[in-house]
Amino acid sequence: MKRPARKKIAQALGFLALRLAMAVVLAVLILLLGDIVRKGGGAISWEFLSQAPRRGMTEGGIFPAIVGTFLVTVITAVLAVPLGMSAAVYLNEYARQTRLTRLIRLSIRNLSGVPSIVYGLFGVILFVNALRLGTSVLSAGLTLGLMTLPWTITAGEEALKTIPDSYREGALALGATKWQTIRTNVLPYAVPGMLTGTVLGLARAAGETAPILFTGAAFYLPALPKSPGDQFMALPYHLYIMATQHHAILKVRPLAYGTALVLIFLVLGMNMAAIVVRYRLRKKQR
Amino acid sequence: MRKKKRNDLKEAAIGAFFFTSGILAVLVLIGIFLTLLATAVPAFREIPVGKFFGHSRWDPTSPEKAEYGLLSMIASTLLVTAGALLLAVPIGIAVAAYLSDVAPWRVREVLKPVVEILAGIPSVVVGFLGLVLFGPALARLFHTANGLNALNGSILLAVMSLPTIISISEDSLNAVPKAYSEASLALGASRWQTLVRVKLPAALSGIVAAVMLGLGRAIGETMTVLMATGNARSFPRGLLSSVRTMTADIAIELGEAPYFTTHYYALFAIGLVLFVMTFAVNLAADVVLRRYQERER
Numbered sequence: 001m002k003r004p005a006r007k008k009i010a011q012a013l014g015f016l017a018l019r020l021a022m023a024v025v026l027a028v029l030i031l032l033l034g035d036i037v038r039k040g041g042g043a044i045s046w047e048f049l050s051q052a053p054r055r056g057m058t059e060g061g062i063f064p065a066i067v068g069t070f071l072v073t074v075i076t077a078v079l080a081v082p083l084g085m086s087a088a089v090y091l092n093e094y095a096r097q098t099r100l101t102r103l104i105r106l107s108i109r110n111l112s113g114v115p116s117i118v119y120g121l122f123g124v125i126l127f128v129n130a131l132r133l134g135t136s137v138l139s140a141g142l143t144l145g146l147m148t149l150p151w152t153i154t155a156g157e158e159a160l161k162t163i164p165d166s167y168r169e170g171a172l173a174l175g176a177t178k179w180q181t182i183r184t185n186v187l188p189y190a191v192p193g194m195l196t197g198t199v200l201g202l203a204r205a206a207g208e209t210a211p212i213l214f215t216g217a218a219f220y221l222p223a224l225p226k227s228p229g230d231q232f233m234a235l236p237y238h239l240y241i242m243a244t245q246h247h248a249i250l251k252v253r254p255l256a257y258g259t260a261l262v263l264i265f266l267v268l269g270m271n272m273a274a275i276v277v278r279y280r281l282r283k284k285q286r
Numbered sequence: 287m288r289k290k291k292r293n294d295l296k297e298a299a300i301g302a303f304f305f306t307s308g309i310l311a312v313l314v315l316i317g318i319f320l321t322l323l324a325t326a327v328p329a330f331r332e333i334p335v336g337k338f339f340g341h342s343r344w345d346p347t348s349p350e351k352a353e354y355g356l357l358s359m360i361a362s363t364l365l366v367t368a369g370a371l372l373l374a375v376p377i378g379i380a381v382a383a384y385l386s387d388v389a390p391w392r393v394r395e396v397l398k399p400v401v402e403i404l405a406g407i408p409s410v411v412v413g414f415l416g417l418v419l420f421g422p423a424l425a426r427l428f429h430t431a432n433g434l435n436a437l438n439g440s441i442l443l444a445v446m447s448l449p450t451i452i453s454i455s456e457d458s459l460n461a462v463p464k465a466y467s468e469a470s471l472a473l474g475a476s477r478w479q480t481l482v483r484v485k486l487p488a489a490l491s492g493i494v495a496a497v498m499l500g501l502g503r504a505i506g507e508t509m510t511v512l513m514a515t516g517n518a519r520s521f522p523r524g525l526l527s528s529v530r531t532m533t534a535d536i537a538i539e540l541g542e543a544p545y546f547t548t549h550y551y552a553l554f555a556i557g558l559v560l561f562v563m564t565f566a567v568n569l570a571a572d573v574v575l576r577r578y579q580e581r582e583r
Contacts, residue, residue: 032412
């Protein structure tokens with residue numbers, strides 16, 4: 001009788017420890033988000049969202065940073081989405097199990113592990129200097145685009161994998177060529193899934209700071225960027241400056257909290273939208 | 287006949303197009319490595335390699351004599367990362383085990399996206415919270431002037447690497463064949479015993495890979511450590527000392543270093559060291575993960 005009782009106690013204690021670990025993670029998440037929402041909420045107003053910073057960035061809003069983050073994300077998407085999708089099509093539809101295919105997959109997995117600051121260094125050399133794009137929205141967007149590429153490829157492949165082979169075989173049996181099959185029987189069903197995965201990657205890119213530090217983000221600009229060759233203000237960089245580089249850090253703390261809230265709202269909003277859509281898609285496919 | 291030929295040509299062209307975008311990933315990876323290498327090498331015309339890796343004084347803008355010793359930054363990176371893993375590995379594995387073996391199906395469906403949210407918080411926001419939330423708390427706890435030290439960075443990096451460790455560990459726990467746990471339960475083992483003595487050992491290589499991927503992320507993280515560790519250039523003396531990691535140093539100094547000077551090249555040399563370190567860790571994780579998946583098949 002003694003042994004089974006001890007076994008039960010061990011299990012109860014063990015499971016309690018696991019539950020505690022989960023509780024710790026949830027508590028940290030609530031602590032982090034709660035602090036930002038509580039202290040950032042007061043800073044949010046229509047003025048904060050729609051006006052430029054004033055008086056050495058001690059007053060006013062973050063409108064130029066919102067615009068800048070939007071613009072740079074558009075360029076990121078223009079590079080990373082089409083390239084990522086076509087690479088995914090190659091890997092899932094064309095590639096055979098060769099050494100080269102394994103090398104491509106290995107490269108993709110390793111690219112997603114390259115530190116973001118290293119992408120920044122690469123962007124400085126390739127886009128800012130070699131291609132003479134200077135520090136600009138374009139350079140920063142392309143740098144972020146390269147960083148996002150492995151994520152969009154993986155997301156695209158995941159979506160293509162969910163399309164049953166019978167779809168492809170049906171078209172091929174009717175005499176369609178490979179591309180006709182992909183165009184009519186694979187892509188139309190895979191694109192929604194590919195796009196949701198892509199949004200997750202773009203959300204991460206929009207929140208990144210290190211790759212844009214030296215490729216185009218600016219401390220403060222009196223005007224919005226007029227062309228892709230101009231420098232820009234960005235939400236993550238603005239938060240970094242307001243938190244560490246400003247001449248009156250404690251005075252602008254509420255503005256920093258407000259910026260953090262807007263950034264989190266934007267990034268997590270994109271994330272959650274994608275997660276919800278993906279969940280629905282999966283349910284439909286079952 | 288002619289139409290078929292034209293179609294074949296079109297098909298080949300389209301195939302070639304997709305192949306080109308596929309091969310791009312390889313080119314970018316090689317491109318990053320060669321670019322870093324080419325920009326780092328000129329630094330060693332003035333800095334002896336042994337000094338770069340063996341000395342701990344880093345003072346590139348000194349008016350008397352510029353010093354380029356990377357050792358204290360390597361030590362700082364390793365210290366902060368080790369602290370992060372000490373926190374994140376036990377918690378991450380426990381959460382993964384909770385999600386795969388304890389949580390009811392419905393709870394799990396809710397909690398998994400919640401963990402994903404943690405992965406979605408931008409690093410600059412995490413760093414900001416290290417500055418305004420964890421910093422003052424640590425200062426009060428340990429009676430230090432401010433809480434900007436290696437410990438703060440470790441806590442933040444643990445938070446940032448948790449989602450990676452949790453999701454990959456959970457995947458590998460779920461990939462353990464049902465027959466293993468059924469056999470264990472049928473022999474009279476409890477669910478806890480089955481988890482600890484059967485499932486965790488069977489999933490071990492996946493968990494090791496998860497930890498290594500988390501390690502890679504922690505080594506390369508920039509903004510959180512930049513904002514939360516205080517950035518002192520001295521050799522770290524413990525988790526409560528202010529430290530400057532390799533990533534933070536690049537972020538601090540690249541803006542001030544004039545293009546194409548020894549200082550500029552030296553920062554790219556740090557980038558190269560970072561690239562090689564994370565590449566090695568990720569490659570090792572990859573090998574472990576592949577071998578494990580092949581065995582399971």
